[in-house]
Amino acid sequence: MTMETIKVRDIEQDDSVLGRYRGGELRRLAVEALQQEPRVCFDFDGIVLITQSAADEFVGRLRRYDEPLLDRIAFANCCEDVSHMLQWAMDNAFSVSERQAALGMND
């Protein structure tokens, strides 16, 4: 099975992914790659920080609006802080999504 690998460090040209814009850019790249390939891998080698807002805009937003895509995305070479923040954003998106439903905001 083919899989595209996206090296986050090459995109950011830095050791950090800061802010919603950058997180949104990673999400856009994921969606784009998954239109061509069955799976995509984000290689976080050399990345030491992803902010909560960037992680939410990337995986949190996918969780809320395109959840099936997350089964086709792998995350490689994450340091503990980065994997922790990505999973945290994922978990938090779930709970807030429930709140949205309660508010009738999911339409």
Add this chain to the structure above:
Amino acid sequence: MSISIQLPQHFNFDDLVSEARAGRFNPEAFVQSVALDMSQTQFVGIGAAACLKALALRFQDGWPEGECLAMRHGGQDCISYLRRMDFFADDIRWCVPEEEARQCRHDETGRFVPLQKPHTDHESATVAKRAVECFQGLDARIAATLKYAVSEIIDNALQHAGFPHGAVVGAQAYPNMADRPIDVVVADCGIGIRQHLSQHPMYRGLTDDAEALRIALTPNVTGVYRHHAAGGRPDPQASENQGIGLSVVNSLARRNGGRLILWSGRAIYDSKQGIAPMPVAWPGTVVFLRLPTRLQVFHREIVDEIHVPRASGGKRLIFE
């Protein structure tokens, strides 16, 4: 016809707030062109400079032709500092009778990030990186937390303020002080926190700026929602808000002996004093952060403490 404002001997962000509380500095006076009397002023700090610049950018288009932000009797040190901080860049209408040259000179010691107007989150990331570079040999964990805090407060302004100029941002490091702090200021003259929150279905009737500050600082209270277009329907392309960024930065400041101040409308929050009313309004939001770089608590620990009610069978990402 300009209005004259006497600036105090020291004019840092704290001093600006004190002057506003005492009724001697009213941001809304900048609706007219302003002459700043700096005859007593020996020092201008990055926080106050950013506020003055944001106000000039906000109101100068309404000033009569030929009028400007005038600085009278300013000592050479103050003018020189403002110049090094790029105060006079970005098409600001200013005049300093004693000075002619408009060129900006940068401090080669690299202890500050000159005032700038990031318009995009990408530019805000650049500012966050430059703030970290103010310190040499910073521990990687501390550098990451500092970047995190600076990025989140700038992002917050760019996401929510609706200020056509983005935000006025600057930073100054104090590597020779005991806890080696850095001051970061983000000043906008946009819609303010209360009006921003009133776009949320839960806070449509919000009329109190103090209550708006309380909500903005409470993690996960605002929750995710889509910004609504003019017709009232959610805009699926618009960015979202989780109401977490400011609360994390606030905890970072409080638990590391730093300070966070938010002034929006007629209310102010100071992490050392709580929320208080202001006699005059800031037309938008100013965020002032002082964060020591001898940190005891890091951003990850604070994010972890935010309660996340997980559903059973919560999805795990695929880590390889």
